[in-house]
Amino acid sequence: MKKSIVISPADSVGVALMPLKAGEQAENVTLIEDIDRGHKFALKNIKAGDKVIKYGEVIGRAVKDIKPGEHVHTHNMKTCLSGTLEYSFDKKEAAPVVPGKNVKVNVFERKNGEVGIRNELWVIPTVGCVNSQARAIVAAFNKKHADAQGIDGCFTFSHPYGCSQIGEDHERTKLLLARMCRHPNCGGVLVLGLGCENNRMDVFKESLGDYDKERTRFLVAQEVEDEIAEGVRLLEELYDSAKNDKRVEKDISCLKVGLKCGGSDGLSGITANPLVGRFSDYIVSVGGTTVLTEVPEMFGAEQLLMNRARNEEVFDKTVKLINNFKEYYQKHDQPVYENPSPGNKAGGITTLEDKSLGCTQKSGNGEVCDVLFDGDVLKAQGLNLLNGPGNDMVAVTNLACAGCHLVLFTTGRGTPFGGFVPTIKISTNSELAAKKANWIDFNAGDIAEGESFDNKLNELIDLVKETVNGRQTVNERYDSRDIALFKTGVTL
Numbered sequence: 001m002k003k004s005i006v007i008s009p010a011d012s013v014g015v016a017l018m019p020l021k022a023g024e025q026a027e028n029v030t031l032i033e034d035i036d037r038g039h040k041f042a043l044k045n046i047k048a049g050d051k052v053i054k055y056g057e058v059i060g061r062a063v064k065d066i067k068p069g070e071h072v073h074t075h076n077m078k079t080c081l082s083g084t085l086e087y088s089f090d091k092k093e094a095a096p097v098v099p100g101k102n103v104k105v106n107v108f109e110r111k112n113g114e115v116g117i118r119n120e121l122w123v124i125p126t127v128g129c130v131n132s133q134a135r136a137i138v139a140a141f142n143k144k145h146a147d148a149q150g151i152d153g154c155f156t157f158s159h160p161y162g163c164s165q166i167g168e169d170h171e172r173t174k175l176l177l178a179r180m181c182r183h184p185n186c187g188g189v190l191v192l193g194l195g196c197e198n199n200r201m202d203v204f205k206e207s208l209g210d211y212d213k214e215r216t217r218f219l220v221a222q223e224v225e226d227e228i229a230e231g232v233r234l235l236e237e238l239y240d241s242a243k244n245d246k247r248v249e250k251d252i253s254c255l256k257v258g259l260k261c262g263g264s265d266g267l268s269g270i271t272a273n274p275l276v277g278r279f280s281d282y283i284v285s286v287g288g289t290t291v292l293t294e295v296p297e298m299f300g301a302e303q304l305l306m307n308r309a310r311n312e313e314v315f316d317k318t319v320k321l322i323n324n325f326k327e328y329y330q331k332h333d334q335p336v337y338e339n340p341s342p343g344n345k346a347g348g349i350t351t352l353e354d355k356s357l358g359c360t361q362k363s364g365n366g367e368v369c370d371v372l373f374d375g376d377v378l379k380a381q382g383l384n385l386l387n388g389p390g391n392d393m394v395a396v397t398n399l400a401c402a403g404c405h406l407v408l409f410t411t412g413r414g415t416p417f418g419g420f421v422p423t424i425k426i427s428t429n430s431e432l433a434a435k436k437a438n439w440i441d442f443n444a445g446d447i448a449e450g451e452s453f454d455n456k457l458n459e460l461i462d463l464v465k466e467t468v469n470g471r472q473t474v475n476e477r478y479d480s481r482d483i484a485l486f487k488t489g490v491t492l
Contacts, residue, residue, distance in 0.1 A: 001449050005270060008056030013040040013072050015054075015266055015359045017448045028108055028191045032069040037349030037429070038266020038412070040072040040366065043371065045280070053078050057270065057301070059354040061279035068146075068155075072350070080297055080349040081337040083330060084323040089315040092307040094367045100282040102465030103461060105468040106247035107254060108187070113116030115254050117186035117422065117468045119245050121154040121238055123190045123231070124181055125161030126204055127197035130221055134158070134192050137231030141239075144232065151187060152470070154235065157420050157483045160236060163197035164492040168457065173485050174199055175375040180483075181216065185421055188215045188238030189244055191230060214241055252461075253287030255468065256378055258399030258407035258421075259362040260293065262392040264340070265412025266348025267428040269358020272410035272444035276426065278363035279408065279464075282364050282447040284382050291404055292363045293386040293395050294327040296339055300353030301360040303481045306383065309368045317371035321387055328445050328488070343413045362410065374486075391415050393484035408460075418475020420483050422467055425474060426460075441474050 003024040004117075006014045014027040016035040024031050025044055031265050035041050039206075040054065046066040051058045059076045070076075107115040107305040123134045132155040148154075157180070161173045177199075181189045193201045203218050217234040221227040222306045243259060258275055261268060280290040302322045309315035329336045340349045369382035378384060388398040396407050396419035406421050412428040414436045426442045433443035443464055446457055467473060475481065 003109055004041075004352055005187060007054060007270065010053055010056040012043055012046055012321070014043055014055045015035055015040055015270065017270075026069075033071050036348065037073055040266070040348065040350070042066045042068050042072050044068050046072070047120060049232075050436070051080070054354060055357040057304075057353070057357050059300070059357060060351040065154040073348075073349055074345060077339040077350060079300075079353060081352055084326045086320050089301060089307055089309065089312060091309065094308065095365060097285045098367070098369065099285045099369055101262075101461075102286065103252040103465055104249050105252050105465055106470075107250050107384050107468065108184070108245050109248050112210075114184040115250060115405075116186070118151070118152045119187040119242055120152045120185060121188045121242060122180070122186045123154075123156040123192055123235070124177055125156070125158065125162065126177065126191060126193040126199045126201065127196065128158070128160040129194045131158040131162065133221055133227055133231070133359045136228050137190070137192070137235065137237060139229055139236045141232050145239065146244070146291070148239065150245065151239065155295055155420075155481055158482065159485055160169040161301060161485050162199040162488070165198060165487075165491055166487070166492065169487050169489045172374055174204060174387050176397065176401045176485050178209070179377065180420065181208060182211055183400065183403075185405060186215075187242030188217075188235075190219060190234050190238065192217070192231065193220045195220045213332070219463075223430045240391050252283065252465065252468075253360045255283060255406075255464075256289040256404045257283060257295070257464075258396065258404035259295075260290050260395055260399065260407050261359055261362060261481040262345065262417070263411045263415050264344050264349060264355060264358060264411030265428055265447055267445070268349075268410060268412050269361050270428075271424045271447040272412075272428040273361035275360055275444045275447065275453060275456050276408050276410055277462065278453055279364075279460055280362065280383060281364035281366050282461065283456065284364070287359065289381050289384065290363075291372075291384045291386050291399055291402060292360070293388045293399055294390040294406045295321060295387060295404070296329075296336070296352070297356050297359040297390045298322060299326070299336055300351070301356040303358060303362065305368055308366070314368055314371060318368065318385060321371050321373070321385060325387070347412050362408075365406045372402055377403065388486065391484065393419075394486050396423060397483045397485065399417055406464070408445070411440075416475070416478065416480050418473065418480040418481065420481055423475045424463065424467060438478060439474060
């Protein structure tokens with residue numbers, strides 16, 4: 001089993017695939033100090049001020065002389081990132097696409113032609129004031145219909161917003177909740193309001209657009225005597241329709257898949273993220289769609305994505321995506337490089353460039369076909385970029401609201417989190433997968449132990465197929481279903 005890896009011939013650092021001791025040989029150098037798994041060591045003399053190279057790209061600059069075999073981390077290197085930049089379009093032609101294997105999946109076909117991979121009933125609060133009422137309605141329905149057949153469950157998703165918001169925050173809250181109400185994984189939705197909130201029900205209905213009136217009900221708590229009983233009654237109306245929905249066979253190309261990482265470590269860009277990148281290339285090759293978000297975790301790798309833009313228009317939108325987010329940081333007097341997290345650093349990630357170059361591995365090698373901003377929904381088949389922060393809950397909520405049926409979520413540190421769509425957690429290392437079987441769905445860590453990417457890709461395709469067909473993810477089994485709505489402005 002390999003002890004270490006050099007990702008690119010141009011690299012000035014290697015990465016430990018297991019804990020290494022001082023005095024050991026690794027990549028033809030003698031280590032002069034212990035190196036933890038996922039951490040970097042110098043392959044040659046690196047002078048103070050020199051660029052540090054990993055993935056064949058710059059991940060920072062040395063702040064002191066570094067000897068061969070020495071640990072390379074936060075104590076002796078720093079980021080090279082700064083504010084907004086000027087970019088040029090140097091288009092890189094993607095390799096010819098070889099279509100992957102044809103896979104059939106069983107999905108629910110909705111009236112508007114979209115497909116869903118779950119047939120659930122949802123209660124969506126328009127305002128945080130009725131979160132407890134929403135939970136009570138769901139609990140009462142589930143108790144009364146404990147043996148309900150034909151649906152995949154009844155759930156609600158709490159949030160603290162919908163009132164005391166103005167401007168962009170208010171509009172974003174309305175828009176994201178409307179996207180949830182129309183998500184094809186939902187077989188029927190009860191929209192629950194209070195009655196005096198900013199996000200009034202009559203205005204919210206307008207934001208829904210052309211919704212399925214047979215599968216949507218509205219309830220304003222202040223207008224009825226017993227909102228719990230009335231909520232259950234309305235859910236029962238929805239259930240009577242949804243329980244008759246049947247799965248139909250479709251090509252796997254019907255899927256829209258979100259790509260996300262959280263709690264990354266030094267193996268993320270070596271095992272799980274490149275594997276997900278191969279999955280993205282596969283699903284796009286057969287006509288499907290993937291979405292990469294976490295804009296701050298593109299900083300330092302953005303030019304690579306820009307050079308894969310389909311055309312000048314998509315390039316310009318990618319520049320806007322990156323610089324708008326940097327300006328958001330600067331507006332709040334925050335450095336654009338206030339990342340990675342303490343957990344990332346403990347796992348071996350040193351700078352934001354280091355993290356970003358690993359993070360963007362999830363996008364594979366395909367061209368970027370479109371860029372989505374707040375409230376946009378997926379239109380273009382292929383790899384898309386989506387505006388949003390790196391925060392796990394916000395990013396997965398954004399991905400699902402853009403139209404993703406499920407999310408592939410890689411992690412090196414582990415998390416129990418799941419979104420309002422199935423969230424397949426993929427571990428970067430085998431230790432995490434063994435320790436946290438109640439969090440992790442799939443282990444990519446054995447790639448570092450010699451397993452081939454091809455074999456793991458086939459396993460991941462099979463898991464996605466089974467998940468689409470109804471197999472519950474770990475987050476679904478343990479009822480870890482959360483949302484978070486992005487907020488940037490004033491709360492009244």
